Every structure is written in structure tokens, then in C-alpha cells.
Amino acid sequence: xxxxxxxxxxxxxxxxxDQVGIVVHDIKDAIRNYRQKLGIRTWYRAVxxxxxxxxxxxxxxxLNSDIEFVLGYxxxxxxxxxxxxxxxxxxxxxxxxxxxxxxxxxFFVSDLERKLAAYKKLDIEPVQTGRVKGKGGAITxxxxxxxGKTNGLCIEMSETRLYGLPTKMSPFMMKVGMLTGDLEVxxx
Numbered sequence: 001x002x003x004x005x006x007x008x009x010x011x012x013x014x015x016x017x018d019q020v021g022i023v024v025h026d027i028k029d030a031i032r033n034y035r036q037k038l039g040i041r042t043w044y045r046a047v048x049x050x051x052x053x054x055x056x057x058x059x060x061x062x063l064n065s066d067i068e069f070v071l072g073y074x075x076x077x078x079x080x081x082x083x084x085x086x087x088x089x090x091x092x093x094x095x096x097x098x099x100x101x102x103x104x105x106x107f108f109v110s111d112l113e114r115k116l117a118a119y120k121k122l123d124i125e126p127v128q129t130g131r132v133k134g135k136g137g138a139i140t141x142x143x144x145x146x147x148g149k150t151n152g153l154c155i156e157m158s159e160t161r162l163y164g165l166p167t168k169m170s171p172f173m174m175k176v177g178m179l180t181g182d183l184e185v186x187x188x
Contacts, residue, residue: 019078019106023091027068027083028188040072043186044174052133058089065089070186073171090128090144106156110166112141115157136180138162
């Protein structure tokens with residue numbers, strides 16, 4: 001077990017948690033709640049490209065789900081609120097088992113495919129993967145890892161590229177996303 005843990009840590013090499021993901025029943029109420037309690041005033045939503053098929057796969061099956069998410073910042077930490085309906089997915093499973101609350105921690109990476117390949121060698125497969133193609137050219141690929149080998153912690157890795165270049169989703173890049181048309185401010 002110690003060797004496996006060392007191998008996983010070698011693959012991860014994460015420095016900081018970049019995002020905290022929270023699943024909610026009602027995103028509008030959650031925005032109001034986090035605005036009041038944490039002072040997160042500005043929330044962003046991705047604006048999908050017309051040809052974005054919303055590719056999401058859960059346990060190897062393509063989903064037919066309506067997943068809404070918004071992003072906001074408290075200090076330098078990104079908060080993601082997620083509301084889901086439709087087919088079963090990683091978020092709806094969490095809501096059913098645990099109710100609203102902390103779902104995952106996310107690390108922004110620039111080499112998602114390499115990290116997933118390394119995990120595969122350790123017999124760790126992603127539970128859910130997806131892609132968000134923004135209207136202005138940003139493309140985000142993400143993968144969730146959740147099993148006994150991650151000590152019960154749901155880990156998301158997310159890679160965003162703007163015009164082919166890797167970029168970290170910082171508060172500054174949210175403003176760039178507004179200019180490119182990839183994001184819009186949510187007003188609730």
C-alpha cells in the first residue's frame with residue numbers, strides 16, 4: 001500500500017488546491033448564500049459554443065444530463081457550485097448519498113492526458129470526464145477520480161486551453177473569458 005501511495009503522489013505532484021466544488025439543489029439559492037456568507041459577489045457561467053455537444057461520460061457511458069455550474073472566487077480560491085438533473089452522474093450520486101455540500105477539490109493541470117495515463121497504470125480510472133467548449137475558443141477538459149485509492153476524496157483535474165495554449169482559471173482569466181465570450185456574469 002505504501003508503494004502505491006508513493007506512486008500516486010509521484011503522479012499527482014499538485015502544489016495547491018485550485019478549486020472547491022460544492023453540489024447544490026438550487027444554484028440560485030446557493031449563489032445568494034455564498035454571496036452573503038463568503039462575500040463572493042461575482043459568479044461566472046460558461047457560454048457554450050453552438051457546436052459544443054456537452055460531452056460528459058459517467059462510468060464510461062455518455063450522459064444526457066443538464067449540469068449547470070458557476071464559478072466564483074474567495075481570495076485566490078475558486079468555488080464551483082454545481083446543480084444537476086437528468087441521468088445519474090457524479091454530482092447526483094453525491095447529493096443522494098450526502099446531500100448538499102463539499103463534493104471535490106480540483107487541481108488545474110496543463111497535462112491532463114499524461115496524468116490520466118499514469119493513473120491508468122495504477123488501475124485508477126476516472127469516474128466522470130467531460131469537456132466544455134466555450135463560445136470564444138476556450139476548451140476545458142476535466143476528469144474526476146474517486147475510489148479507495150484516493151482515500152475517499154473526490155479529486156478533479158481540469159485543463160483549460162485558450163486558442164490552444166494552456167491557461168489557469170484565475171480571476172484575471174475570468175475577465176479575459178468575459179472579453180472572448182467564453183464566460184458571462186450570473187445575475188441572481
